[in-house]
Amino acid sequence: MIQLNVLGNLGADAEAKEINGKKRITFRVASNRKRNGVDVTIWVSVLADYEYHKNLLPYLTKGQNVFVSGDGDFNIYQRNDGTFAMDVSIMFPNILQLAGGAKNAPQATNAAPVGNNAAQQPQGGQTFFGNDNNLPF
Numbered sequence: 001m002i003q004l005n006v007l008g009n010l011g012a013d014a015e016a017k018e019i020n021g022k023k024r025i026t027f028r029v030a031s032n033r034k035r036n037g038v039d040v041t042i043w044v045s046v047l048a049d050y051e052y053h054k055n056l057l058p059y060l061t062k063g064q065n066v067f068v069s070g071d072g073d074f075n076i077y078q079r080n081d082g083t084f085a086m087d088v089s090i091m092f093p094n095i096l097q098l099a100g101g102a103k104n105a106p107q108a109t110n111a112a113p114v115g116n117n118a119a120q121q122p123q124g125g126q127t128f129f130g131n132d133n134n135l136p137f
Contacts, residue, residue: 001071002071002072002073002074003069003070003071003072004044004068004069004070004071004072004088004090005067005068005069006029006031006044006067006068006069006090007031007065007066007067008029008030008031008032008044008065008066009029009030009063009064009065009066010027010028010029010030010060010061010062010063010064010066011027011028011029011030011043011062012027012028012062013027013060013061013062014026014027014057014060014061015027016050016054016057019047022050023050023051024047024048024049024050025046025047025048025049025050025053025054025057025060026045026046026047026048027045027046027060028043028044028045028046029043029044029046029066029068030042030043030044031044042088043088044068044088044089044090045087045088045089045090046068046070046089046090046093046095047089047090047091047092048092048093048095049092053095056095056097059097060095060097064097064098065097065098066095066096066097066098067095067096067098068090068093068094068095068096069090069093069094069096070090070091070092070093070094071090071091071092071093072088072089072090072091073088073089073090073091074086074087074088074089075087075089
């Protein structure tokens, strides 16, 4: 199993879709890097369980800064022009909405973990949440 961690911004609003008979949330995250003096954008597709992440859906808007972690998947395909490309995906992720990003999106004052690690706390007794009034859902 390959675990991927991506820090980036949503390229468009997340969508709820039915895929193979199950309701899912899909979105794409762009992560920018500089390689040999050239700006490179890596796009990562994310497929999340709708029931588990449905409260976060209104906050996953274009430009929103997120951290996504989950099972990685890679698909190499041939484009119409004959060149090859790779699609990078994260399946059933943990999603962390970060402050900043989209100008018109609702904002949380603290990062709000959502997913399998939502109840976990970092070392040193700090919490991610502050208090319940800061949660975006």
